[in-house]
C-alpha cells in the first residue's frame with residue numbers, strides 16, 4: 001500500500017472517522033482505523049460495533065492495500081505534522097509515514113480482525129437538507145433516555161411519511177416530537193420508521209451542517225445508513241417497541257401561558273442554583289400575566305424570581321425539573337414560548353411561538369408532584 | 373466512672389417505716405448469682421481498692437467475696453443482718469441514693485436462704501469479728517482478719533427444697549457470675565478484681581488507671597483497636613464508654629454492658645437504642661460489644677424499681693433513647709469516618725431524623741460535613757500504629773505536609789476500576805470505594821430522611837407503568853403504600869390487582885420498568901405486616917437503596933464519580949454500607965511502600 005495525501009485532508013478524514021472509535025473497549029482491534037487505499041482514493045473507517053463510520057477522499061494512490069493502525073496515536077501524530085504532503089506506505093509489515101522531514105513507523109494490527117457491519121439492502125431512502133436534519137436532531141436528542149432499563153427510549157424514533165419527517169424522543173418524563181414538512185422520500189418501501197441512537201445522529205448533523213451537504217438516509221430492517229458527501233455512517237437500529245407517544249399528547253390543555261424564552265431561561269438558571277441536586281425541583285406559580293418561579297430546598301436555601309407573562313386563566317402551581325425545562329428552552333429558538341397547561345399532575349406542552357427553524361417541535365414535560 | 377462512696381463503719385441504722393414502705397418489695401435472692409451480686413455490691417460500696425471472688429463449681433454450694441473496704445464493727449455487724457438496717461440511706465431519701473445498696477435487705481435475705489458467715493475488721497480497729505448467721509440466729513466471735521470484710525455463703529436453698537428444684541444448672545450460674553464480675557470490673561476500673569472458680573482464676577485484674585485500660589484487659593484487645601470511644605449526651609445526661617467496632621460484631625448481646633450511675637443494669641431499651649445508633653452498620657441479628665456508662669442526676673432515674681435492682685426506670689424513656697442513639701451514631705460516625713483523624717469535623721447525624729425536625733427553608737444544618745478530601749488529607753489519617761512504627765519523627769514530615777496543603781482529591785480526579793470500584797488519590801495514599809455499596813449508603817440515608825419526613829417529590833410519568841400484581845404483591849403494596857408514597861411513588865388502582873404507577877422518586881434511576889418495584893414488594897412480604905413502623909421504614913429504605921443504587925458494571929462519568937464520593941462523605945456513616953460491609957478502604961503510602969519492598973514491616977493486607 002502506498003499513497004500520498006495532504007496533511008489537512010488526512011487530518012479531516014481521521015477526525016470524521018474518529019467519532020466511530022470507541023473511547024474504551026475490550027476488543028483491541030476497535031481502537032484502530034481501517035485504512036484502505038483504492039485506485040480512486042483513500043477510505044478511513046472505524047467502528048464501535050454499534051455505529052460504523054467510513055469516509056474517503058480522492059488522492060494519488062500508487063499501490064492499493066489495507067492496514068489497521070492505532071487510531072489515537074495516528075490522530076495525535078497527524079495533528080502535529082507539517083502542513084504538507086504526507087507519504088504513507090506499508091512496508092515490511094510496518095505502517096510508515098513521511099511528511100517534510102519527519103518520519104514515523106507504527107506497528108499495525110491484522111486487517112482481517114477488523115469487523116465489517118453486515119450490509120443489508122436498503123428498503124427505503126430519503127433525502128433531507130442539512131438544516132432540516134440539524135434542527136430535528138437539536139430538537140429531540142436531549143430528551144433521549146439514559147436509563148438502560150428501557151433501551152428503546154435510548155434512541156430517537158424517526159418516522160417518514162410522504163409529506164413529513166418526524167423525530168420523537170422521550171425518557172418517560174418529557175418528550176419532544178419534532179417534524180419538518182416536505183417531500184423527502186426518494187425510494188419508497190417499508191419500513192419507514194426506525195429507532196436510532198443519538199450518537200449516530202449527532203455527528204451526521206454536524207457533518208451536514210459543516211459541509212452544507214444533504215443527508216441521504218437509507219433504512220433496512222437492521223440498520224440505518226446516513227450519507228453526507230463522501231462520509232457514510234451506519235447505525236444498528238434499537239429494538240422497539242417505542243411507547244405510544246401520540247396517545248399521551250394532551251388534547252384538553254386549555255390554559256395558555258406565553259413567556260419570553262431568554263428571560264425564562266435565565267430566570268430558571270438563577271433560581272435553580274439552589275434547587276435540590278437530585279430532583280432539581282422548581283416551582284411555577286402562574287398568576288394573571290405573571291409567572292413566579294421559586295425554589296425551596298431543605299438544608300440549602302430558597303430563591304424567587306418573577307417574570308412578565310401573558311396569562312388569563314385560574315392561578316396554577318406546578319413543580320418542574322429545572323434541567324428538563326432548560327433543555328427544552330435551549331432547543332427552541334423563538335423569542336417567545338407558549339406553555340399549554342392543565343393541572344399540577346398532568347403533562348404540560350411547550351412550543352415555540354413563531355419558530356425560525358426548519359423544523360418545529362412539540363415538547364411535553366411531566367410535572368414533579370409538589371410536596372404540599 | 374462511679375464515685376467511690378466514703379462509707380464509715382458504725383453508722384448502720386434501721387430505716388424508718390415510711391421509707392421501708394417505699395422500697396420495692398419482692399424477692400431479693402432469686403438464684404445463687406443474685407447472692408453474689410449483693411455481696412459484690414456491698415464490697416464496692418465499702419470503698420475497697422480490691423475485691424476477690426471465689427466460687428465452687430456449683431456456686432450454690434460455696435461463694436465468697438473478700439474486700440479491703442471500711443469493714444464493720446462489733447456493734448454494727450448484728451445490725452447489718454437486721455432487715456431494713458443500712459448505713460447507706462442518705463438524709464434526702466431514696467432519690468438521693470448514690471450507693472449500689474440502699475435497702476438494708478440483702479444480708480438478712482441471704483441469711484434466710486443460706487448459711488452466711490461474715491468476717492470483718494473496721495477501718496481503724498485492731499480487732500476483727502465473725503458473725504455466723506442462719507435464719508434469725510447469729511453467733512458472734514472475735515477473730516483475726518485483715519482490714520476489710522469477707523462474706524461467705526454456703527448451701528444456698530439447701531433448706532428450701534422446692535426452690536432448689538428450680539435452680540438453673542451450676543454451669544449457668546458460673547457463667548452468669550463471670551458476666552456479673554466482668555460487669556462490675558468494667559464499672560470500677562479503680563478496684564483490683566479477681567474471680568476464682570474451683571481454685572482457678574477466671575479473671576484477675578489489677579487496678580487500672582483508666583476505663584480504656586480495663587476495657588482492653590477484659591476484651592483482650594487494645595481498646596482503640598476493638599472499640600470506638602463513646603462520648604455524648606446532653607447535660608445533665610453524660611454518656612461515655614466504648615462501642616465495639618461494627619466489624620467485630622457478635623452473635624449475642626452478652627458483650628454489652630450498660631451502667632446507670634455505676635449500677636449495672638439490664639435494659640432492652642438501652643440495647644435497642646444503641647443498636648439503632650449502629651443502624652445499618654451491622655448485619656441483621658448481629659450485635660456489637662459495648663460498655664456504656666450513663667450518668668445522670670439521681671432524681672431522674674428510679675433505682676428502686678425492681679426488687680433485685682437490676683432494672684431502673686427513667687423519668688423520660690424517649691429522651692434517653694434518643695440521646696443514646698444519637699451519641700452512638702455521632703461517636704461512630706466521627707470515629708470511623710476518619711479513622712484516626714485527630715480533630716476531625718463533627719459529622720452530622722444526617723439520617724437520624726434531624727433533617728425532618730428541621731423547620732426547613734433557610735435553616736443550616738449544623739456540623740454539615742466538610743469536603744471529603746479534608747477528612748482524608750493529613751498524615752494523621754494513617755492507622756496510628758503504622759504511623760508510630762514507620763513514620764519519621766514529626767518535623768521531618770512537616771515541610772512536605774505544608775507543601776501539600778491543597779486538597780488532592782478533585783484536581784487529580786477519580787478513576788473507575790473495572791466499572792466497580794472508584795479509586796481516588798488522597799494525601800498519603802489511595803481511597804478505594806465500592807461504587808454500589810457507597811451509592812447504597814447514600815440512597816439509604818436519603819430514603820430514611822424522606823420516610824421520616826414529609827412527602828417527597830415524585831416525578832410523574834408520561835407513560836404510566838402498568839403492573840399486574842399477584843395477591844401477595846398486592847397485599848404488600850397496600851401495606852407499604854404509605855412508605856412508598858413518601859419516597860415519591862404514587863399509584864392508581866386500575867382494576868383487580870392491576871396498578872398504574874403514576875410517579876416515581878425524582879432523580880433516581882432504575883424504577884422505570886417496574887422490575888425493581890416488584891423486587892421490593894417481594895422483599896417487603898417479609899416485613900410489611902410488622903407492627904414497628906420505624907422498623908418497616910428502615911427496611912423499605914434498605915430495599916429501596918439496594919435496588920436504586922448503581923451496580924457493579926455501571927460506568928460512571930468523572931462528575932458522577934466525584935459526586936458519589938462527595939455524597940458518601942456527607943452521610944453519617946461513610947465507611948459502611950447498609951449490610952454492614954465496608955464501602956471504602958484506604959491504602960496508605962506505607963502500605964504501598966511495604967508492598968513494593970521499599971520498607972520493611974508486617975504486611976498489612
Ligand SMILES: Nc1ncnc2c1ncn2[C@@H]1O[C@H](COP(=O)(O)OP(=O)(O)OP(=O)(O)O)[C@@H](O)[C@H]1O
Pocket residue numbers: 384410413414415418439441442443444452453457458459460472473474475476477478479480521
Ligand atoms: N462488705 C461490706 N463492707 C462494709 N460494710 C458492709 C459490707 N457489707 C454490708 N455492709 C454493711 O451492712 C449493711 C447491710 O448490708 P445489706 O447489703 O444488707 O444492705 P445495703 O447494702 O445497705 O442495702 P441493699 O439491701 O440494697 O443491699 C450495709 O448498709 C453496710 O453498712
Ligand SMILES: [Mg+2]
Pocket residue numbers: 410413414472473474478479
Ligand atoms: Mg447491699
